[in-house]
Amino acid sequence: MAAGQGVGRRSGRGFMKRDRRELAERIIEAEIYLYIAFMFITKGEAIRNILIFSSFGLWLLTLRHRENRWILKEPLSLVYWGFIATILISVVFSIDPFYSLASLRVHPLKSVMMFCLFSTVLAREAALKRFVWLSLVMLIFTLASGYYSYIVYDLPMMKPVTVLRHAWHSQFAVDINTLLPFTLAGLWIIRDARVKSLIVCVAVLSVSALILSTSRGGWGAFLAAASVWIIYLVKNQRLSPRKVAAGFLVLVAVSGMVVLSSERTQKRLMNIKRDLKTFTKRTYIWGPLVAAAQQRPLSGWGYGPDIFKVDRPFQDTEFKEAPIKRKAAFRNPHNPFLAAWFHQGIPGLVMYTALLLSAVWTFGREAFSTFNFRCIFLAACTSVLVGTYLVNAIVENSHLTELTLVLGIGLAARYMNHECGDTEKKVHLPRRS
Secondary structure, three states: OHHHHHHHHHHHHHHHHHHHHHHHHHHHHHHHHHHHHHHOOOOOHHHHHHHHHHHHHHHHHOHHHOOOHHHHHOHHHHHHHHHHHHHHHHHHOOOOHHHHHHHOOOOHHHHHHHHHHHHHHOOOHHHHHHHHHHHHHHHHHHHHHHHHHHHHOOOOOOOOEOOOOEOOHHHHHHHHHHHHHHHHOHHHHOOOHHHHHHHHHHHHHHHHHHHHHOOHHHHHHHHHHHHHHHHHHHHOOOOOHHHHHHHHHHHHHHHHHHHHHOHHHHHHHHOHHHHHHHHHOOHHHHHHHHHHHOOOOOOOOOOOHHHHHOOHHHOOOOOOOOHHHOOHHHOOOOOHHHHHHHHHHHHHHHHHHHHHHHHHHHHHHHHOOOOOHHHHHHHHHHHHHHHHHHHHHHOOOOOHHHHHHHHHHHHHHHOOOHHHOOOOOOOOOOOOO
């Protein structure tokens, strides 16, 4: 009898431990969703810090029991860690090591925690479904902020100027192009017809907002992302050429109405030649940057945005001073590839390029293999990477935390329920002729 009681007590303790782990998992997941939501809200830096650090602390406490922690050692993850390593090494060779060390807490530290959390905790079908709902809610919030500001304050271009969200028009376009693909995934994941109708309306409003933002990089990113989706759906026979043509006509009609309703957008489109000249102004940034990067091609000048604003990296070049001295808008490189070269040297440039290309190849190859829940998510990640981080990145900087969001979600989708085998249910939809 005593032996039986001992076994019962051990079983009870085992159930209690498992219940505690499940509770911790739910808390971590809830904090992740809240953190993602606050990524698209300007206010709340203290809340973001509490959410990311507390969830990562709980994640470390449960790491020993986490069966899918090996995701952090898979090939794409290793490339990500390689890029992070170039940031750490650049601190050692920085012209201001203490500043570079302090700058690690802004994006790199949070990105590392995000990568660990998103890729492992969200690697379940139910978690990713909730992420689709979150994307829809945050996209509606982003659009509401933009339209409200545009109408109430009579802005020349659409951008959010509210208490909760304040961003420049180019970042507004990045937010839309990041959230829209994951929201569109709901068309095949969510069964409620009313929600699908809402998603379609939100997509139309998103296109209008992108046009009114007058962000050329945002336009290019959207067209690139849309191309990825069209190719994916046509290849898997979910979209016929006739549907593509009809969708294109609808897009042209919506774009035409938006353009006709906005004098600012009309002027922007009519002044293409002038806009090309403003695009060439990027060379006023890139010329000094390249010249400075060539001075320290391997080590770079050190991590941290303020290093690009001081004169020291440019003193031995023909430009003599930082680009920001010429114009305040030239405060950053406006190109993440060149930024990686300037701050982290050639190793940083190589690892950043390898990270993006390997992510597009890994997610895209698997996404295009078939049509199911997992592949829909991977197609969404691929479209964001191609649109925002390859096309838009030509003229605008991208943040490491935003890139980490896409990479983490992509890895979570790729290895979703992996410990249970390849048992995810396919999304059953009638094929289009």
